[in-house]
Amino acid sequence: MSSNRVSRADIIGPHDDNFQQMLIDGGVYPIYYKYMDPDGPQKPNNLDEVVQRLSQPQPAISSTVSDHDFREYANAIWHACKDNAVKASVIPMFLRAIGSSDIAQKNVLFNNLTSPADSLKEEDLGKAKSDFYYGCQPEQVNANVRKTLSRHIVPSSLTNLPIAPNFFIEANEQRGLSQVAERQAWYNGVIGARAMHSLHSYNHEPVYDNKIYTLSAIYDSDGWLGVYGHSMAQPNGPETRP
Numbered sequence: 288m289s290s291n292r293v294s295r296a297d298i299i300g301p302h303d304d305n306f307q308q309m310l311i312d313g314g315v316y317p318i319y320y321k322y323m324d325p326d327g328p329q330k331p332n333n334l335d336e337v338v339q340r341l342s343q344p345q346p347a348i349s350s351t352v353s354d355h356d357f358r359e360y361a362n363a364i365w366h367a368c369k370d371n372a373v374k375a376s377v378i379p380m381f382l383r384a385i386g387s388s389d390i391a392q393k394n395v396l397f398n399n400l401t402s403p404a405d406s407l408k409e410e411d412l413g414k415a416k417s418d419f420y421y422g423c424q425p426e427q428v429n430a431n432v433r434k435t436l437s438r439h440i441v442p443s444s445l446t447n448l449p450i451a452p453n454f455f456i457e458a459n460e461q462r463g464l465s466q467v468a469e470r471q472a473w474y475n476g477v478i479g480a481r482a483m484h485s486l487h488s489y490n491h492e493p494v495y496d497n498k499i500y501t502l503s504a505i506y507d508s509d510g511w512l513g514v515y516g517h518s519m520a521q522p523n524g525p526e527t528r529p
Contacts, residue, residue, distance in 0.1 A: 301467055396414050422449030428440070457475065472515055
């Protein structure tokens with residue numbers, strides 16, 4: 288008697304070196320991907336605006352918290368050599384300092400979403416689990432829309448959690464950027480970009496305005512924060528994928 292059950296060894300995720308190629312085969316491309324077309328896709332129409340807003344000077348953390356709290360934050364960075372330590376101490380301190388800790392969701396398994404790539408069956412793809420994510424409260428989206436777009440915009444089976452995630456933070460345990468952290472941030476961004484696209488295109492023709500509506504970030508144990516923008520590209524023609 289045969290069994291169709293998929294073993295854990297068969298599930299593909301960001302820790303798997305084959306994960307990137309599987310998503311590329313499904314039309315999902317990472318940063319710096321070298322396209323067959325030398326010019327590649329057009330850069331997002333709002334990239335300059337996003338970069339400008341991210342480049343706006345912000346108060347230093349040392350000026351927004353007490354001396355004691357800043358010393359605690361600096362000490363946490365110094366001793367955080369594993370991603371669990373970064374997630375448990377450094378990032379929460381950072382989010383509290385900028386007033387964004389209360390609405391951040393931590394370590395939520397995205398077990399309600401379909402695969403974002405044609406080449407990956409849902410049962411073969413490891414469920415995303417962002418270290419931190421931001422979205423909107425479920426009641427901010429019409430109940431019928433939530434139901435119709437559930438598998439694209441409602442990340443968790445716990446339906447009281449924020450939906451339509453569009454900002455993610457991943458902790459990186461290594462000194463310097465790791466490929467796993469990059470793949471995790473990319474995977475998160477793909478999920479967010481699809482959620483935004485589904486909402487923008489609800490009840491009318493798909494919207495391809497070539498704009499960034501989703502950001503993902505990597506925070507490493509050196510205190511470095513890298514931010515990535517994600518957008519949905521226009522298909523090349525009829526019957527082609529975005």
